[in-house]
Amino acid sequence: MARTDARYNVTELRGLACLLLVAYHTVGVPGSGMHVADDSLYRYLTGSFELIRMPLFTFISGYVYAARPVRAGALRVFFGKKVRRLLLPFVIVSTVFYLLQTAAPGSHGNDAPEEMWRIYVFSYAHLWYLQALFLIFAAVGVADAFGLLATPRAFAPGFALALGAFFAIDTEANPWSVNEAATLLPHFLLGVAVRRFAATFRQPRVWALAPLGLAFGLAVHQASLLHLVPIQIGWKSGVALLCGMGGALTLLRVMPSSGVMRTVGEASYAIYLYHTFFTAAARIALVQLGWQADLLVFATSLGAGIAGPMVVEALAVQRPWSRVALVGRA
Template sequence: MTEIVQKNDRRLEVDTLRGLACLLLVFYHVVGSSAASGLHVEKGVLREFNDLLVHVRMPIFTVLSGFVYGARPFSGGFFEFLVGKAKRLLVPMLFVGTFFALIQSFVPGSNHRVESWLLLHVIPYAHFWFVESLFLIFVVVAVLEYWQKITDGRSFFFVLLIAVLLMLSGAGFEYFSVKGAVYLFPYFMFGLLLKRFALLDGVGRAAGVCVLAVVFVCMLVWGERIGTDRQSVASLVVAVSSVSALYAMRLKFYWLAWVGVRSYSIYLYHVFFAAGARILSASMEVDSLGAMVVLGVVCGVLGPILVEHLVPDYSFSRRLFLGASVKRDRAK
């Protein structure tokens, strides 16, 4: 990831949203996806807030992935494109994901264990499912680009419609995170739509604020009706409306963008430091839930950034730990 936040407005806006997505993700794993994970929060504002955001967190990451891809799309060389994505996504997933599975299996105080080592990563493990899903999406998108099926508006919207219908149908299976790819694909296409066809470029910031406020109120009032099913019409509406509103608001915060440019490192490593902060808090008998949440989020964000700085500046080590080559980092 780049070390310096570029001052180009569009890049700053994208990195700001990446930073926001990182904070939401780390917060999610600190609090826990359920009462049996994270800080074991069973009820209350934190539990309800964390559950409601299930409709927003991964869509933000995926929409931004589609948007960024649109800036440097597939342009020929199918094999080279997929090898590059495999190095970027699958290599660190296999290395870091396997190490995380070992840590969770043998360190006291961890919340999960590996059920079958033979199927590790065949059945997606922990949050690394997203990386596998994203790689599959890039495979499909490269094929569509090669066949020129998403270059004009009509064919693009047809593919987007098919993607939405598949997502709502619940199609797919867990192996290699195919189901996750089906769930995320409409959001990737929406991000590409924003970039390729400048869909919301004419929408003002005030409109974005109003839409986000309406979505927030609806989630508070009808949260139970919306539920936590991510592959429902309600979830799709909440996700697209929220991301569209945030995009239209043109947020520009340098401190969030500073976090955002390190989003992949944070995604890979935040669980190590968030879990470490939780175990440390328990050993020190810290009984303030707020303090534990703040400590977990701070460690979950800053810890991976420290890892990024400590990884030796060699192509092999940076590829293995971060999915990035030295040449690419320096070029940015």
């Protein structure tokens, strides 16, 4: 993947988002991953990035999309590409993940539904993001095809609607991860806006607001994590918006150039798809060998979750069928 914009180290930023994601799934939620205590340092550190991690991924997706947005009359081609890129790997990886999860209970937690068909219709494991991102691309693609986001004046009502959906959409069944799509849509649109209306976002006062919002959001979130205030901060909150948007804008501005992070970022999609297979395998292997030190398990599983998918991608691209089926590339 070529660097997206000479002004910003976007590929490196995507690499950072990958590291945060793999670290989170390495530690896991209670009942999965490393099975560390709720008050452990590992869970605290991964929890500290809870409101930044996926918004950052989605912001980057919006920023990259804005380089080649949908044009009038091109929706069919656009959706065809998104089906290949997102939905085909979603079906294949979800199927394999489910079969492994049910064959080896505990290796990936205990969230597998009894009926297999549910993994394709409802939110499942980490693969919910592909469902949500497809819905986001669909909404933004249609809006762009009709010119509804082309200018700041046209963009503002669309962004306001996205903010309304952020707070309003919270279904109990959550078909096709619609709740998460609504939660992440404003972050995607922010990425689009930063690229599309670059002159506005290069103004010093705009950039100054981002770290201020991030600092305030993080302070409130940290107070919640440390039980200094009797509230829990979830994704559907103003604090989450401040952390997600402020974090994305601030990190975009300050992310340095790095060969290592660029390499990780170039493999970000494969890492997202396959990292859990390798983090679980490394963790289980270490435990079987008697190595149970938290730091060793964390570092080894994290490294496996980054390197393993890179190997999968390198092998997959050697054949046309595997390139399409396993990593969604033409």
